[in-house]
Amino acid sequence: MENRRVWRTHKLNRIWRHREAAELALVLVSAGNCAVPGTGWNQAEISHATAPNSSTAADAAHQALKFCIDCPVINECAQWATIDRYTGLAAGSSWIRGQEYDPNTTINNPRPKTTAA
Numbered sequence: 001m002e003n004r005r006v007w008r009t010h011k012l013n014r015i016w017r018h019r020e021a022a023e024l025a026l027v028l029v030s031a032g033n034c035a036v037p038g039t040g041w042n043q044a045e046i047s048h049a050t051a052p053n054s055s056t057a058a059d060a061a062h063q064a065l066k067f068c069i070d071c072p073v074i075n076e077c078a079q080w081a082t083i084d085r086y087t088g089l090a091a092g093s094s095w096i097r098g099q100e101y102d103p104n105t106t107i108n109n110p111r112p113k114t115t116a117a
């Protein structure tokens with residue numbers, strides 16, 4: 001009986017996550033700075049994902065994440081990346097399975113993002 005309850009809770013959480021992520025994705029697509037065609041975002045994100053070293057990763061991240069600086073939906077974007085367990089660039093950071101990392105580091109050798117002043 002306990003296993004059944006745990007299984008049901010996990011299933012409901014998964015359904016909730018998918019719904020939340022889908023709703024947030026709609027907001028990002030309609031209002032995000034990177035959703036405008038011609039930004040070069042996709043190519044920069046691919047370059048970051050395949051960067052062989054931190055210097056290349058930093059260059060690629062800069063090309064993409066400059067759009068996040070004044071993006072009106074950056075908070076929703078960070079929420080989406082967390083809930084969707086995203087891997088890639090979003091909301092001014094690098095993400096791996098929903099965890100935030102320093103975008104100036106590679107996906108294969110990430111460093112946690114420090115926000116301390």
Ligand code: SF4
Nearest residue numbers: 032034068071077091
């Ligand atoms: S915060 Fe950055 S990644 Fe997110 S929607 Fe805006 S421009 Fe795109």
